[in-house]
Amino acid sequence: ETGLDGWLRYAALPDEFASLRPQYSAIISLTDSQSSPIFTAARELQLGLSKILSQNISLETKDGYCLVCKNGRAAEIIGQNDRGALYGAFEFLRLLSQNQPLPEMRISNPSAPIRWVNQWDNLDGTIERGYAGPSIFFADGHVLDDLTRVQQYARLLASVGLNGLIVNNVNSNYNLLNPFNMQGLARIADIMRPWGVRIGISLYFDTPKELGGLQTSDPLDRNVIAWWEDITSELYRHVPDMLGYLIKANSEGQPGPLTYGRTLADGANMFARALQPHGDGVVMYRAFVYNHHLDESNWKNDRANAAVEYFDGLDTQFEDNVIIQIKYGPIDFQIREPPSPLLAHLRKTPIILELQVTQEYLGQQDHIVYLPPLWKTIFDFDLHVDGQKSLVRDVVSGQRFNWSRSGYAAVVNVGNDPTWLGSHLAMANLYAYGLCAWDPQQSEVDIIQGWAQLTFGLNKAVVDTITNISMASWPTYENYSGNLGIQTLCDIVTHCHYGPSPAAQDGNGWGQWTRADARSIGMDRTVATGTGNSGQYPQKVADRFECIDTTPDELLLWFHHVPYTHRLKSGKTVIQHFYDAHYAGALVAQTFAQQWEILRGLIDDNRFDHMAFRLQYQAGHALVWRDSVNNFYYAKCGIRDELNRVGNHAWRIEAEEMTLEGYKVVPVTPFEAASGGKAIATIPGA
Ligand code: BDP
DSSP, X not given: OOSTTTTOOOOOOOHHHHTTSOOOOEEEESOOOTTSHHHHHHHHHHHHHHHHSXXXXXXXXXXXXXXXXXXXXXXXXXXXXXXXXXXXXXXXXXXXXXXXXXXXXXXXXXXOSEEEEXXXXXXXXXXXXXXXXXXXXXXXTEXXXXXXXXHHHHHHXXXXXXXXXXXXXXXXXXXXXXXXXXXXXXXXXXXXXXXXXXXXXEEOTTHHHHTTOOSOOOTTOHHHHHHHHHHHHHHHHHOTTOOEEEEOOSSTTOOOGGGGTOOHHHHHHHHHHHHXXXXXXXXXXXXXXXXXXXXXXXXXXXXXXXXXXXXXXOTTTSOTTEEEEEESSSSSSOSSOOOOXXXXXXXXXXXXXXXXXXXXXXXXXXXXXXXXXXXXXXXXXXXXXXXXOOBHHHHHTTTTTTOXXXXXXXXXXXXXXXXXXXXXXXXXXXXXXXXXXXOTTSOHHHHHHHHHHHHHOSOHHHHHHHHHHHHHHHHHHHHHSOOTTSOOOBOOSSSOOOSBOGGGGSSSTXXXXXXXXXXXXXXXXXXXXXXXXXXXXXXXXXXXXXXXXXXXXXGHHHHOOEEXXXXXXXXXXXXXXXXXXXXXXXXXXXXXXXXHHTTBTTBOHHHHHHHHHHXXXXXXXXXXXXXXXXXXXXXXXXXXXXXXXXXXOTTOOOGXXXXXXXXXEEEOSSGGGSGGGEEEEEOTTO
């Protein structure tokens, strides 16, 4: 199997189960409009029933009404709208595929209206932070002619209740708006519409200057305003149900309203007003605004403070159709972060919580990291806004502050590889994202079990193994990457965000600092002596993070600067915790490939081999991580590992000690990236 169908394989139920199911005689769709999700639902039911139950059933459209007969032979799927009918159909097929009893009645409503995905696709067909081949949307500067994969993607999204997609990179290109590409956007929207997925786009702030030939892109300039109004009208002619605009501005070198001496609200409102005459379009204005040339020598500087500082005082200034899109943590999709403090600051302006399905800092699909356990630390966090219970998931759903439009976005970045994300197991994160956005309280264990059944079959050993590996994966990756809230410790200087590089965190303007020296480590973010970041949280939370004793160990170094000999609540010192965690994590990573071996012959060879290779790679790379990070901190502080493991692998055979034919020994910089600071390389021409 290639993986192309994801979890929608509709594998045939074994005869003994299938024979117990009712024999359906007809599928009646209450519309015959091919662009309606209701009709899509009927067609999907026809496909699913033929594959799961081998029942070939005719599809009929009738002027009719819906009769409730409780004789166990009719199944009615009643949507509250078109999309609801489609989601109900997928749920019905999911239950059949899992051989679960059909409930007499199940009513299910999503937690939040906004359940969108973001693609960071560029017009040239590359994908920023995409790890599964080129774009399914664009190539060579324009929208692809063949959008077959887009249609298949829409089907996957709809099957887990996702209802919107932003098609292009937040680092956008103004050529998206040329006439040819507008027609392309129309084709994408047409293909996705029957699946209930609406599209939006990311805009480049300086488009009026660069594409329109105007003197300025100042959001208060009359010509600029008129230019965006015209473009917006033109876009709606092509995509009448467009979701709206995603805006990344004044961040990482992008222009924005601040470039023209205007406020972020001025910028957002210009787009918002251009959208208003055309329907329900929204501006998704990203809170990811920061200066990436921060002065590290100033102890008070802190990238984690940026969002609250930039949005300070703006809550009441935005038009009603502006939504602030906030990454889950204050920095950038790290292995562990506290929730962004900005989540506690907006009362009037609704928000979208931004997650990542693509594993940018989390092993880039070469390492398995099942993400819902990480997401839950954010969803379930109580911000205590105004002294009242304020779980992040209740803020996001709109319930806490009575917002009618808010919700979730995830950066997904599927590519045209048949596996979609580059690894079969990584697809659990896309499935889980849809389910979590629908209901963030769903159990992460239930989600992975359900996904494993749909994707690999009902065999218990298969489902248990995938569940065990997945549930262990996030803590494992955290253990051998960055512990105690120090961030992921991957390479941020070359921007690849992959592989260990603890030295790269400091000494640059990006602000992902660890402040590690020979004695101590961690960012002091307290109000008393540090950057004041803890004070950006509501009082009760601020008090907890201000004080070392009440800060949980897992976030200790996020909020505090302490000696390596500081004792954690566990009784261990910080440095011994680092050493132990790295050995423990790397050890568990070795077991993943062994556990996967159980699946040989129980699933198809193709997917078995693909994952076996990846898990073996991960086992090796986990050792590289372990040794790099441990060697680095040992060299820095000189404190020995109590168990005498670090730098001391008596059993190890170094490649450079072997007889080399066609290879030579090369020094490696930084030293910690290779054992003994040396590696071997091929001799060209040898
Ligand atoms: C960072 C990514 C960068 C994105 C940026 C963003 O490394 O590629 O452009 O976030 O979210 O994590 O805008």
